[in-house]
Amino acid sequence: MSDPVDSVLLGAVAMASFLAALFFLRFWRQTRDVFFLFFAIAFGVDSIGRFALGLTQAWKEQEPFYYLMRLLTFCLIICAIILKNRPDQRK
Structure with a gap:
């Protein structure tokens, strides 16, 4: 059984991620700049994942679905950083 405080905290983190996406x-x-678009999508995905986790029981955080959402979030952030730091190839 999940603690109600866990759900409230997950909701707060989901809201913070949604605001960051905005x-x-x-x-x-x-x-x-594509960098900001990738970050907006990453924080949007994180917000959706945290919101979904808050609606379910907190012990289900070990489910692969939530790990895959976090993996997607971090991959988007890494791709944004790599794209931002690559040399300009138009020269």
């Missing part, structure tokens, strides 16, 4: 989406709309 901020990065706003920065992407201003600059059209």
